[in-house]
Amino acid sequence: MATQRNAPPGRNTRPARNVRFGRLALIGVPALWLTLFVAVPFAIVMRISLSESVIAMPPYEPVFDLSAGFAALAEAVGQLDFDKYVFLTTDPLYLDSYLSSIRIAGLSTAIILAVGYPIAYAMARAPKRVQPLLVMLVVLPFWTSFLIRVYAWMGILARDGFLNQALTGLGLISEPLDILSTDTAVMIGIVYSYLPFMVLPLYASLEKMDDSLLEAAADLGCPPWQAFWRITVPLSLPGVVAGCLLVFIPAVGEFVIPDLLGGSDTLMIGKTLWSEFFSNRDWPVASAVAVVLLVALLVPIGIYQHMQARQLEADR
């Protein structure tokens, strides 16, 4: 860079312009892609949520024509129709689905934290030599198919499944339990599928911890349990928050787990959106459900992005 500044002016403008052009191209290619496949599709969802449902293909009206230009766009704005959002508040199915999703996802997140914390803690305590192996053992199930892992629980939780066989075999129960097709089964599925998302950030924050703090506490006469509560837990809070968000956000919109493990009365918003779209073929209502779900998730997503930005700053 310094050599360029000293070069005669005629020779340095070209490379400078090239660099600027290169920067623009580097930003432009991914920016164009993201606009086309992330921003525009979501704008379409918003627009369709404000449309009329009709029996046709595509099943909504008015169909906007991107080639018709600005006048048509302005006219389309005049035709906005908020019926679908009013409809979401009148049919209790939707409100119940949102609340039940939040309840199931929230309870599952709490259970995952309770199960995952001891695992992450034990991993951070393990001899340094075996720690990479332990991390890999946590990650490995994540690489095997999500669908298959949920499917495995169908065989375990069924009436004649492994769990009931084991419990009756041990004489703990006389009648098989009906777990499959209940909200409990959905929560077991979520706890199982998302456990690695909790353990990894927790492990990362516990592993970074400076042990001399615990030694200092012990030297000052602090019993181990209190040292854990007053030093380890506060220092691992970033990991706790990151893990909870990583579990909670996708769990709210989950479709596969409630569909395979839940029953007909299991309400989760991802499943409701799916059936609104594929079974009822009501695209405007499905779009409205999606918009409200995203609005409901904006707060946790905002916190998540904030944590990520802070993490990147800290790594730098």
Place this chain on the structure above:
Amino acid sequence: MKRFGAFHIAVLVAGFAFLYVPILLVVIYSFNASRLVTVWAGFSTQWYAALLNNSQLLDAARVSLMVAAVSATIATVLGTLVAIVLVRFGRFRGRLVFSSLVYAPLVMPEVITGLSLLLLYVAVAFDRGFWTVTLAHVTFTLSFVAIVVQSRLISFDRSLEEAAQDLGCPPAETFFRITLPIILPALIAGWLLAFTLSLDDLVIASFTSGPGATTLPIQIYSAVRLGVSPEINAASTILIGLVTLAVIAFSLATKRSEVERQRAERRTAP
């Protein structure tokens, strides 16, 4: 001070048992002679033979592998560009919008991503099939690639690039001869992550695929909805085996390159 006792070992054993026993049960019962999935009736490989004759499942596997390979490759190129922009370009106009668009597919529920892409395809009257699934998979996996490559770029020693440029190497050549080889492990990791995410995706593929482009998860899902079946156990076991082998191979490879790098560093150290 740092104690690792019986209690910690018990926690780890219980935790890993919880993670692995369900997967192991699927593997064990794929060798079951009985059609009843929960009753053991002796060892048999008949379900693997049945799998070889299941042309629907095999076709779906072929489609899935093609979608995954093509989308992972495009996503790696785009995700690397995104990572370079985010790490190297500092503050530029529209950075906040840009990074929000990068992280949006990461945090948006899959049903929303799938729905919005399908509505895009319908709006522009794009026939659904192989390419619509592939483009959808590029879009949601490129964010994951960007994160993996980003973390490598952050820890990158920029003096190597500066040295090359001071010696008169043009920026593009510097990138291909210095930067790319150094961040290559992250690119490979990103590609593998994108590949497995694509291979694993059911929800987005269900929304964006059309006739003739049924992926493996869609096929397995429709079979699973009818109940637990031994053939699916066999298919799952093959998938689990392949993934395990790939992950072990990859971790051995990165471990070796790490050891070599350390050795090289020790040699060059004064």
